[in-house]
Amino acid sequence: MQISKVQPVFKLELNHKVTPNIVTVAKYDGTHPCLTASAGYDKIIIHHPHGGVVSGRAQRSQAHGEISELNLSQAVIALAAGPLRPDSGRDMLLIGSPSQILAYDVHDNSDLFFKEAQDGVNVIITGTFGKYLDNLAIVGGNSSVQGLNWQGDEVFWNVVGGKVCSMITFDFDKDGENELLIGCEDSYIRVLKNNQFMTELAETGPVICLTPVTDVKFAYGLANGTIGIYEEGIRLWRVKSKQNTISLQWSGESLACCWENGRIDWREGHSGRVLRRVQLRSAAAAMLLVDYRSEGTPDLVCVSDRGEVLGYPPYQETTGFVSSKTLPSEEDRQAITELFNRKQALMVELQHYEANAASGSTSLEVAERPATSMPTNTRLQVAVTASPEEGCLELAIATNNETIVRAALVLAEGMFETGETLARHPAPAQLRSLLHAPLRPPRDVPVDVHIKALVGYADSEQFHIFELTKQLPRFSMYTLAPKTITSTKHGSHVTFRITERVQRICMWINQNFILEEDVELESEDAKELHVNFICLRDRSRLEMGFKADGQVKINTTDIRLAGDLVQSLAVFLNLADLQSVAHFPDAEKKLRDEMDNASDVGEMRSRLAAETAERAQLITALLPAAQDAAAYDLNAKSLQRSRDVERRAFGGMSRASCNTRTSCGFAQKPSHYFATGF
Template structure:
């Protein structure tokens, strides 16, 4: 249970998500407000001195003059316990803390900027943690398709690439090996788990990742931009739900209530919910303030320095509410003895109830249909009653067929639903999936009587999806007799957008120039067949081994065509090789994989991107010099204008102020040029980072990490030939 412990007001609005808490400060977004109610007491205790309370020392402001997009806090100096505030803007990372000049002694009177680092890939989100191989704690910034880690001296100690703009970062022991891994959520609907530069797992979701928060060990909660939230235990999703209000804050609580830990969710309505981590059951609900202002952030921290953490919630109006966690001791002891057995039994009872309720509705529908037919028979004259034939009986589950086939001409995958029961037609079909449909669902209402419906589907990503399908069937469009068939987990295969080509169709398509080749043992052919059948829509005819897979000695080549572009292993686009990682790790059980590849069009594009980056960097220097010159000229003209005013020389004053206006216009123009150049540079770097990510996905283990490290080194020296060699051979070393 959550019991109110304290509340107060900051007196300033708090931007959504832009707040953080630490041992020396609690902060808010926008112009940074630093609230340190116990700072003096902490310093006095550490130095065994008395400090008189100073007026208004609890509140201080830090003006960054930049748009703040992310905040975090942590101790970068492992020798001291002093925490630093990290403020991320679109282009810079500011470290601010209560360190003296030698960075060893805390000094609340001399808070200062520790470093202000320009981050070329931008900053979208921040997290604080330690990579075991590095040893020292790092502040990690998620940017445009990249993740960068900095130490206390603002030196880059970690860099890797991700699939899209990073939106959420969190450290936790995902594989339960005793060392923390980095979890990164991005705009391409994926949660990726990194052990150093190596990607261990890619978890696909249905929308952009909003938050990732550790709950306990390898258990973490997450939320998506579309309002969905849930919990994972490692790679297994325990549950997920979607509320009517948008999620604005999320925090995991490592506090055992009724044998489960907690996930706390804050909403735009100002409501805070506490849910059990294993089942998602609602345990408690409260509000920060009765006005219903959106929740800005939620923390689990010992704010009052009493040795016990509290839940601290902040809304966008600056209202702060502290909640203490308590448990019902008698109930907890009773449930703790049963442990997981009670949870499993409760879940089984709930599932059985849902299934029985579904069967009840189906039986009630059939009963109504039988009653209607009986009434119709009674209304007919005697002797004219027709005997009910077998085709008037409701169709069974085996009478409804689902099939898929990719169509390269329309760049879609056609789903066909057919009823093989005479006299029955499809009245409507409803499909539900957040990734396939923008509005999360899609409905089809045939205008004519038909027993077959074709629905075009298009997936922008190669991922396996579970589609919820409901088919409304009847004996006619206007008939009152109907039956609903529910297919809750129809599998949309990972490569459903690919089509198998027979011998007669191969001449219609140009053979791709690109290819990826790797070496493995000949005995894994059957595993390749199993993977292909599970991931692709296969033709009903033809020998799969002979038609789709070519192998000679220890070399294996897979060939298939994408509905949107040609995409084999012979591959026409490097991004298509991402499926190779899932294929090798899950089906071939390979942990280390070297491969060679050839991507002529991608390598040409790589050279163009590096040329654009070099040009943008040169223009950046040029525009900065022009802006500096304009500022100096502006200062000179202002001084001249003021001097003319002092000697009452109105004509000269007018001329000088006209020059001020002209220089100001030129300054604004140069700034706009620099801003546009920066946006172009960010877009180019995003494309380059995506290429590095795709190239690394064609390898596994140490080979994957080597790709990222050598590509980063080559980018710093701007050597396109070296990067091309890394992409193709896996290394630039001889």
């Protein structure tokens, strides 16, 4: 790995703290880019270094002369910008609050629309996809996505299986039209074409970052620190980090990764190898690919949470990590790296052979055997079997000779509750050539299990490291049920019809399940197949029947499992369309209960809104009366003060006593009584 210091091409300070992941760049006047970010609970800052001072609601910041502040009455959840109006080339600012969306024209200081978001707001982007040719404001909520035009009208709406964490528009199937890629909290990347989901890509954590790479590639980032690249729906590579990614951008010829702790990596697109790296002075808030200098070339604009903004040029323009003047090609550098790795492996193997030769013949005593000796035919063997008694999969790691497995490290994403690594190191008295490790995949997705084992003799001081990778099939947590168990009658099932040979169905079952023996037909002329499985997680039943006329029936109480089975079989058989009929009474009842609860919540919200409007109308009506009462109270207090002055003037006598006193020479009221209102 070659890492070099990269100097930024520009640097500035916003003098405001920036909320992570709520940053965008827009051209509000159609020409000059402005950095817009959330600087607190309900405050937005707009940096306009190229002039064009923002006016209207935005007020000039006292902390920075090139920044204007826009104060709102609600929390800022998401920001986006784009040319929504078809008759204007200027960008409009989209502001998402927990339950509302505001489209604001910063240049003209006017609102395009104000929309209630019943399902909440998590992500907002702008773009076109499918049959929608105009720019739309695409809003991702807690369980749905919707598209709004520049007038605020809902153009499309669709349900998503989980909370939306990220979205991009991308030509996934290379048909000339963009599809909507949605990263969800339930660890799926869903592809929405027009108003139908065309595919799902299962991952091992919430998908928080998506970015296009080339015409057929896109990059993704997960909440567990994993990043990678897909090409035409096939994952090319992925790497894991202890930090979570903030943003991914394809800059020049490399993938730029911005992490939470402020580290920025440039990685090769085909392997993920780090080319160079820089570190910000504080945690990162955002990373954008924009032409902020207006020079025709987009820069990588990195923003920290303390308001520091750094701009880095694209990869092909800065080659400081290469020392020679004549730059080698990518193929030459890759060949050199492979040869170097091969050299290191051969050197280690040569050391092993020399150590074994020095140990003499195989009849030497244990005391004469070197610490690094190892039989040349030593192999590490790995097998996975189902353990119904323990309710898990049993991973067996063994050697093929008298050597023992001193310790094993099992790495698998999303597999273990305490993390992604399981270490097994038996006590010295329990060392054997066989080591077991339990595996419990929580979800029905394919998982790559990486195994690193220390192998040697029981009295060895140094051990050899063996590395293997074992892939668990998608439905590995289901094992064949004994033939003595009768079929269940729960009534939950899904049925569909296919035109495919039963032999192909057997191939699909053998590839997607872990079986002691492959499923085979009883005879070559058999045209029907019935298989029963037991789930190792909860001992639930799964029954699948394939009839000669193509009718398929899957009996299970888990509606998600039924959907996964149908989708997996359709992908294996390369079926574009498959009509199915599902009957799940328990799931339907639960759905109806949730809909009733949602209806009650909606009614309560409407009633509260009506009561709030009634109270506001009452307050508006009572406000003039309150003002009159306040004015009357002031007059009453003034009158009381006059009376107090009068009492002090007449020695504490009351007004009545003053009027009845004729011996004092007052034939009538003094003139000052009229002045005080008597």
